[in-house]
Amino acid sequence: MGNVLGCVAAGLGWCCCxxxxxxxxxxxxxxxxxxxxxxxxxxxxRSVLLLMISIVFAMVFxxxxxxxxxxxxxxxINPVLAYLADAWIDGCEEFVDDDESSEDYDxxxxxxxxxxxxxxxxGSALLFFILTAVAACCKPTANREAWPAKYVxxxxxxxxxxxxxxEPLFSSILMNIFRIGGVIxxxxxxxxxxxxxFNVNExxxxxxxxxxxxxxxxxxKKWFGALLxxxxxxxxxxxxxxxxxxxxxxxxxxxxxxxxxxxxxGIVSTGIQLTGEExxxxxSAAIFAYSTFLLYxxxxxxxxxxxxxxxxxxxxxxxxxxxxxxxxxxLWTGYSKTAYRAVGEEDxxVDDDESxxxxxxxxxxxxxxxxxxxxxxxxxxxxxxEEGKRTFSSSWKLNVILALITCWYAMALTxxxxxxxxxxxxxxxxxxxxxxxxxxxxxxxxxxxLWTLLAPKLFPDRDFS
Numbered sequence: 457m458g459n460v461l462g463c464v465a466a467g468l469g470w471c472c473c474x475x476x477x478x479x480x481x482x483x484x485x486x487x488x489x490x491x492x493x494x495x496x497x498x499x500x501x502r503s504v505l506l507l508m509i510s511i512v513f514a515m516v517f518x519x520x521x522x523x524x525x526x527x528x529x530x531x532x533i534n535p536v537l538a539y540l541a542d543a544w545i546d547g548c549e550e551f552v553d554d555d556e557s558s559e560d561y562d563x564x565x566x567x568x569x570x571x572x573x574x575x576x577x578x579g580s581a582l583l584f585f586i587l588t589a590v591a592a593c594c595k596p597t598a599n600r601e602a603w604p605a606k607y608v609x610x611x612x613x614x615x616x617x618x619x620x621x622x623e624p625l626f627s628s629i630l631m632n633i634f635r636i637g638g639v640i641x642x643x644x645x646x647x648x649x650x651x652x653x654f655n656v657n658e659x660x661x662x663x664x665x666x667x668x669x670x671x672x673x674x675x676x677k678k679w680f681g682a683l684l685x686x687x688x689x690x691x692x693x694x695x696x697x698x699x700x701x702x703x704x705x706x707x708x709x710x711x712x713x714x715x716x717x718x719x720x721x722g723i724v725s726t727g728i729q730l731t732g733e734e735x736x737x738x739x740s741a742a743i744f745a746y747s748t749f750l751l752y753x754x755x756x757x758x759x760x761x762x763x764x765x766x767x768x769x770x771x772x773x774x775x776x777x778x779x780x781x782x783x784x785x786x787l788w789t790g791y792s793k794t795a796y797r798a799v800g801e802e803d804x805x806v807d808d809d810e811s812x813x814x815x816x817x818x819x820x821x822x823x824x825x826x827x828x829x830x831x832x833x834x835x836x837x838x839x840x841x842e843e844g845k846r847t848f849s850s851s852w853k854l855n856v857i858l859a860l861i862t863c864w865y866a867m868a869l870t871x872x873x874x875x876x877x878x879x880x881x882x883x884x885x886x887x888x889x890x891x892x893x894x895x896x897x898x899x900x901x902x903x904x905x906l907w908t909l910l911a912p913k914l915f916p917d918r919d920f921s
Contacts, residue, residue: 500789502600509610547568574869574870577614582863599855638893642901651788653739710758717899721902726740
């Protein structure tokens with residue numbers, strides 16, 4: 457009996473080890489033989505996994521590591537802890553004038569140290585994705601190679617930042633870089649939403665049409681009804697949110713103007729869309745909902761306590777919505793089959809002519825032979841290897857998108873750099889600047905969307921497809 461149980465245990469252990477090894481290999485190693493060229497989406501999922509890991513590290517640094525590095529560590533015998541306390545508290549004293557032992561100081565110090573912990577991890581991820589974008593631009597296969605080394609490099613970057621003082625790299629330079637990158641992502645995220653809504657709209661309409669053909673007239677109503685119900689839900693959520701913001705955030709002219717402009721533009725863009733064939737009602741509903749989210753993010757950063765009931769408190773709802781938006785961007789980047797459309801490609805693969813060798817013949821392709829970096833003519837000898845032939849993707853652009861997502865999540869987790877606790881705002885100038893940056897990006901985003909609706913009507917002779 458003991459031998460039987462031992463065999464069963466050994467078998468289960470072997471299965472578990474095999475499964476774990478397969479998972480680690482698929483995430484960290486190459487999923488193809490070195491003689492096979494990378495596919496169009498090669499490296500995407502590993503890049504997304506690394507971004508997810510960075511978010512986890514950022515939250516650990518924000519809520520665990522940063523708050524525990526207290527000023528009294530300076531008096532400890534351990535010189536490493538004393539140095540880390542100095543590095544993580546560097547620059548945080550300026551937010552209050554109270555004695556270091558006061559509770560107010562300690563709470564604001566924890567917020568400041570936690571925010572700088574996020575900047576450390578996000579800065580490491582930003583540098584990593586910039587380097588991988590440059591590498592993929594110079595060598596198209598770089599995005600699929602050496603992933604174990606890349607993960608080690610990322611962890612080393614994070615480890616190195618732990619010993620760097622907050623000032624001026626993290627709390628000044630990187631915070632402003634993340635602000636700019638976050639604004640760019642908010643504008644670019646419109647393309648992500650439009651691509652996703654287009655795919656869903658196209659898929660549901662196609663399923664409805666197919667149901668009409670297969671099951672008879674009226675069978676596709678469930679798909680069309682689901683599409684209309686989703687649109688109605690998005691519009692309802694937007695109008696309810698705007699109504700609540702009128703009630704809670706309209707105590708000053710600035711917020712009232714922001715809310716009114718968002719409402720008018722949302723109604724106008726929907727009306728324009730309904731009068732033409734451009735875009736879809738689903739797309740307009742998603743853009744309206746996204747504009748409402750940006751509106752809430754902006755008004756909740758207003759440092760005027762007369763029109764911001766959340767001033768001085770941690771904006772949990774804003775953080776949750778921001779992280780949710782991050783997940784949407786991450787999933788789209790890693791798994792969308794139409795992501796190439798948003799980065800300006802006609803296909804998710806790039807011909808060899810675009811990879812820098814303009815002297816090749818038009819019919820040359822990157823092949824799956826032993827030296828997959830070389831080009832061969834498409835002659836009859838290669839017909840048998842047609843399935844092995846692949847083309848390289850614009851993976852450097854996707855790494856740039858992940859860098860922008862990194863900037864966004866750094867701002868989402870830290871409420872755009874605000875240091876607040878218990879009704880106290882230690883740096884109101886940060887909230888004011890963030891408010892105008894967010895609402896400005898919202899205006900630019902809706903202006904671009906309105907242009908996509910109006911341009912075909914204003915210039916009917918031009919092709920905007």
